[in-house]
Amino acid sequence: MGRVTERRRVIRIRDGAVSTRPDTLVAEEPMEIRLGGKPLAITMRTPGDDFALAVGFLVSEGVLASAAELANIVYCAGATGEGGRNSYNVVDVRLADGVPVPDITLERNVYTTSSCGLCGKASLDAVRTTARWPLDISADTPVRIEPATLSALPDRLRAVQRVFERTGGLHAAALFTTDGELLDIREDVGRHNAVDKVVGRALQQGRLPLSSCVLMVSGRASFELVQKAVMAGIPVLAAVSAPSSLAVDLAVETGLTLVGFLRGTSMNVYAGEHRLALSAAASTD
Template sequence: MNLADIPLRPGGAELLPVRGVRARQAFDNRDWVAVEVPVALEFNGIAHAVMLATPTDLADFALGFALSEGILLGRGELYGIEEEFAPEGITLKLDVASAAFARLKERRRSMAGRTGCGLCGTESLAHVARALPSLPHGPALSKNAVARGMRELASLQVLQKVTGAVHAAAWCTANGEALLVREDVGRHNALDKLVGALAKSTLDASTGFIAVTSRASFEMVQKTVAAGVPLLAAVSASTSLATTVALDAGLTLAGFVRGDDLVIYTHPWRLNGSPANA
């Protein structure tokens, strides 16, 4: 897919006046700046979280957040999403099944999340770690496929190309083709958007892997496992907690994926080193 063929998603960036110096020459111009707004999530009328996010693919974001946080166990527990716009931000009103709402009340979080903040507002240490589903064995993957997926992710980052200020997450096939890409100023938000898009698609999440443009933190690992994806490839490093969770969950975790280089932290048996069919 060619970058020029992908339209810039409405609401993702705006032209603002800027001044500066390049090559010792002063300039006065307009430039694209990534949009960042408060996005509130309500479940059955109850306020739950406020995140700072890029206001694109909001339905994907709402669904993905609910799934990756364990509020929903499946897409069928979401009955509808209403978007309410106000000068101070956007509210996403989710109508969910009573069972999902009961789970939410048991594991209450009231996050006021800064960009990229994962655990802000968690009420107790018991809420940090939670039971995760068992991951399927998944396909045999190659290091070449992972490298290809990261290259395709970078080439398809439309918003990043014009603003230089956003993260992205992609779901890639076993051969490394990036079929779904989502962007956001927050790395967790980008992954949540991808999880939502993946849940709405006809793709089998377990047959591919996720590539992200950030470090592999604890919550990035948790969200990947919750989505049923057996491998997470990150452009930067893993953390100790992320590595521990990935090891326990059966997730293959790769970091520093840059060109043909990578570091495998957990379950290297999924990466057989054979050439990708690309």
């Protein structure tokens, strides 16, 4: 199976001094996801947690919602690499009997890069119509979180990014409780892959919907990440960087709490402020 990191020789220049040294890089390889033997998507990812990645991707596309709907996942033995060895870069997901198989094309090109994931009108329409767990703000036990708890999450995320510490080249996604307890963290060269791995592991463990969790991501909050949070039933998404306009639109429409620029004690709340335990009413300039 592919490694998470690889070593490469680099020329290092520091204050005019030139030297050579080995450097640790994050691995990036393509992975094809098949559904019932039919090609569905190709993503560039960091090898590891491949089955969780495939399952999480299918959750975000509305195909899976529970472990009972999943029959099995296997690496395709025929996907051989150099020397006839299995490349471990093709995964086939089989649904349980009775689970409907969607349009295999998902109405769009299903090639995804490590930087942006899937996007487009078809994806927006899908999240509007197939979300299994609406983020109901009138629930009997509504999620509430203190701003101080959110403020502590970036440092807690960074502290457990083991591969990032060696490479500086990975995104991370982590699930926390509303009290700030770390539940799971995954790293990947693609921010959307890291989220899929976290969500996929939760489905495999029978923990969906993640209705009492906060999803913390190390980069920006794109439309794709909001979509993935909504499809997994996650009520709060926090990011260290900015959201896109479409991400904010979708968060408002679905009732997601979206927090961006979460750095130290500062943050911007773009949607769903009802879940934050604010001490004073917000003022508008």
